[in-house]
Amino acid sequence: MATFLKKPLKLALVQLASGAHRQDFPPGADKAANLSHARSKVLEAAQGGARLIVLPECFNSPYGTQFFPKYAETLHPSPPSKEQSPSFHALSAIAAEANAYLIGGSIPELEPESKKYYNTSLVFSPSGSLIGTHRKTHLFDIDIPGKIKFKESDVLSPGNELTVIDLPEYGKIGLAICYDIRFPESAMIAARKGAFLLVYPGAFNTTTGPLHWSLLGRARAVDNQTYVALCSPSRDLEATYHAYGHSLIADPSAGILTEADEKETIIYADLDNETIVNTRKSIPIYTQRRFDVYPDVSGQSSK
Numbered sequence: 001m002a003t004f005l006k007k008p009l010k011l012a013l014v015q016l017a018s019g020a021h022r023q024d025f026p027p028g029a030d031k032a033a034n035l036s037h038a039r040s041k042v043l044e045a046a047q048g049g050a051r052l053i054v055l056p057e058c059f060n061s062p063y064g065t066q067f068f069p070k071y072a073e074t075l076h077p078s079p080p081s082k083e084q085s086p087s088f089h090a091l092s093a094i095a096a097e098a099n100a101y102l103i104g105g106s107i108p109e110l111e112p113e114s115k116k117y118y119n120t121s122l123v124f125s126p127s128g129s130l131i132g133t134h135r136k137t138h139l140f141d142i143d144i145p146g147k148i149k150f151k152e153s154d155v156l157s158p159g160n161e162l163t164v165i166d167l168p169e170y171g172k173i174g175l176a177i178c179y180d181i182r183f184p185e186s187a188m189i190a191a192r193k194g195a196f197l198l199v200y201p202g203a204f205n206t207t208t209g210p211l212h213w214s215l216l217g218r219a220r221a222v223d224n225q226t227y228v229a230l231c232s233p234s235r236d237l238e239a240t241y242h243a244y245g246h247s248l249i250a251d252p253s254a255g256i257l258t259e260a261d262e263k264e265t266i267i268y269a270d271l272d273n274e275t276i277v278n279t280r281k282s283i284p285i286y287t288q289r290r291f292d293v294y295p296d297v298s299g300q301s302s303k
């Protein structure tokens with residue numbers, strides 16, 4: 001039997017409430033409070049048996065272009081000092097304390113030499129070592145008249161790499177952030193590289209969430225016959241951006257294993273290799289692909 005996932009894995013998504021919008025916190029204290037709150041929820045997930053734990057996009061800051069520069073941390077050269085990146089050090093310590101792999105949602109990052117800002121995810125091993133990073137590759141620039149206009153590219157720069165991370169005890173995961181899920185190519189490449197799970201810390205909103213969140217999660221699962229996890233912040237109607245919530249885990253047939261509502265919660269699912277293998281046996285698109293017919297999915301080849 002082919003092995004994508006070396007042993008069963010309990011996955012937890014922490015749909016975190018961050019208090020970053022609150023005016024009553026002194027400057028900087030909201031981030032410290034959010035890191036401390038994230039710690040308690042990650043430890044709760046670990047107590048619940050999870051060995052891979054995911055936090056949401058911008059888990060310790062408000063989501064909005066006006067906030068990114070204020071909350072940005074410097075990650076390079078790596079490892080950064082505690083002053084440069086309190087979140088790096090907090091996440092590393094939390095992963096070690098939880099004895100679990102930790103996908104630290106994302107944080108705004110400032111690259112000091114270029115002075116560019118990124119939306120960046122940090123991944124730590126159970127010993128607290130950094131084992132991967134992903135900079136959001138596709139920026140959330142949309143304009144739905146009368147509903148929502150958002151332009152991440154006013155402040156952020158896109159990352160230029162796709163990310164597959166090896167969790168030595170379990171296997172490979174594809175990691176991307178929120179709007180990246182709308183681009184099936186990156187998911188497909190991660191799956192072709194053997195990922196058993198595609199993870200998206202994300203913050204869809206109350207307009208695009210009902211339209212596309214679950215659909216996209218299930219689509220990436222059915223396209224690739226992998227598990228898919230989408231981890232959102234909980235909804236906060238006092239914040240300037242209203243996150244959709246509804247964190248979910250889909251199985252390799254695109255069935256929803258578990259889905260949150262909009263409130264703070266932790267959801268869990270048990271992942272196993274047999275489900276991936278059996279899904280691919282039953283509907284064998286995996287071996288039926290015709291890369292001889294479409295070797296260049298960008299459509300840019302001269303053929």
Ligand SMILES: NC(=O)CC(=O)C(=O)O
Pocket residue numbers: 139140177178179180182202203204205208209
């Ligand atoms: N916030 C995002 O990056 C993406 C999103 O909300 C959407 O694609 O819709």
